[in-house]
Amino acid sequence: MVLPRYSKKDHIRQPVQKTQQSFKRSRTLTGSISAEVRSAGEQRGILKSERLRRQELQRLRRIVFSCIVVIGGIISGIGYLISQYTYSSPDVHPTDAAVVIPTSSKQTYSQAIMNYLEAHPAERFRFATSEKNLTTEVQQRFPEIQSIQGRGDRYELRFRKPLAAWAFGQKNFFVDSEGVSFETNYYPSPNLTVTDKSGTISSSGNILIGKGFLSFLGRFVALATASGLGEVTQATIPSNTTREVDVTLQDQPYIIKLHTDRVPEHSVEDLKRVGEFLTNKGITPEYIDLRVSGKAYYR
Numbered sequence: 001m002v003l004p005r006y007s008k009k010d011h012i013r014q015p016v017q018k019t020q021q022s023f024k025r026s027r028t029l030t031g032s033i034s035a036e037v038r039s040a041g042e043q044r045g046i047l048k049s050e051r052l053r054r055q056e057l058q059r060l061r062r063i064v065f066s067c068i069v070v071i072g073g074i075i076s077g078i079g080y081l082i083s084q085y086t087y088s089s090p091d092v093h094p095t096d097a098a099v100v101i102p103t104s105s106k107q108t109y110s111q112a113i114m115n116y117l118e119a120h121p122a123e124r125f126r127f128a129t130s131e132k133n134l135t136t137e138v139q140q141r142f143p144e145i146q147s148i149q150g151r152g153d154r155y156e157l158r159f160r161k162p163l164a165a166w167a168f169g170q171k172n173f174f175v176d177s178e179g180v181s182f183e184t185n186y187y188p189s190p191n192l193t194v195t196d197k198s199g200t201i202s203s204s205g206n207i208l209i210g211k212g213f214l215s216f217l218g219r220f221v222a223l224a225t226a227s228g229l230g231e232v233t234q235a236t237i238p239s240n241t242t243r244e245v246d247v248t249l250q251d252q253p254y255i256i257k258l259h260t261d262r263v264p265e266h267s268v269e270d271l272k273r274v275g276e277f278l279t280n281k282g283i284t285p286e287y288i289d290l291r292v293s294g295k296a297y298y299r
Helices: 050-084 103-119 131-139 211-226 264-281
Strands: 091-094 145-151 154-159 164-168 171-175 192-196 232-237 244-249 255-259 287-289
Touching (some): 091 103, 103 154, 131 145, 164 211, 211 232, 211 244, 211 264
Parallel strands (some): 091 154, 164 192, 192 232, 255 287
Antiparallel strands (some): 145 154, 164 171, 232 244, 244 255
16 A cells, blocks of 8 residues: 655645635634635725724824814913903002092003003903003102002002192192102092291202102101001101101100111111100100110200
8 A cells, every 4th residue: 555645745734815804803704615616805804893983983082082172272262362461451440449540541451451461462462461561661750659450351450548748839749658769649638738938949949858768757657656656657757867757656646866878777766765765764755866876955
C-alpha cells in the first residue's frame, strides 16, 4: 500500500483577505455560504444595526447641543459687552436723595465723566472702569465730589458735607471732615462760620490765605468732635496773620490758639492733655496757646 505524499505547501494556511472577510463590530454580516460564490454587497458590508444607529444619533445630538450652547454663550457675551459700553454722556444722580442738583450742573458732571472715558477707551466698558481714577480726575475740576460709583446705566455722585464755611464777598468756601476745601455746596450751610479779621484780602479782591488753612481747620473740627473734646462753635482768624486760627469749643469759655502749620492730630492730642491737666487743677483759663509744637501755654 502506497501512502499519499504531502508537500509542505499543504500544511501552510493561505492568508485571509482581511479587507474582504474581516469581521466588523456592530455591522450586519453579508456574503455567501459558498466559498466559490461572492455576494454582491460583500465589499460594502456597512449595514448598521439598530443599536449602532441609536448610539450615533445620541452622539450627533450631543454635538448639536454643545454647538447651540457655545453659540448661545457667544451671543450672550456680545450682548453683555454691548450693554456695558458707554456710548454717550451718562446719567448722573446724587447718592443722597436730599441733594438737589441743577440740570446744568448734571450736564457738566456728565460731560466731565464722558471726557475721562473718551481719554481711556477701554474703560468705556463699565466693568473695566476704574472708579478711583475716574473720581481723582473729576475731582481736579470739581472738588465738591467725594466719590463716583457706577450703578448700571448711570453714575452716582457722593458730595462732600461741609463742616465750616468761609465767606469772602461774593465767594463762599467750605471744608469737610477730610480737610478738602470746595466752593459748590448742595447741603445746608454749616453752623460754624470762619470770622476773618486778618485783613488779607487784597485791593483786587484776591484771597491771600491758602487752602491749607481750611484743610487744617476741617481736620481739627472733625478730630475734636470724634475725640470727645466737643463741637467747635467759633473760629476766628486774628488780625495781621494768615496761619493762626482761634477756636472755641462748646461749653468751654476759653479760646484755643492754633497754628495751621501744625499737624491737626498733634494739636488735638495736646489739647486733650492740657484740658485734663486744667480740669484736675480746677483752673479756668482765658486762653490756651498750642501754636508751638510740644508746648502749651495758658493764661
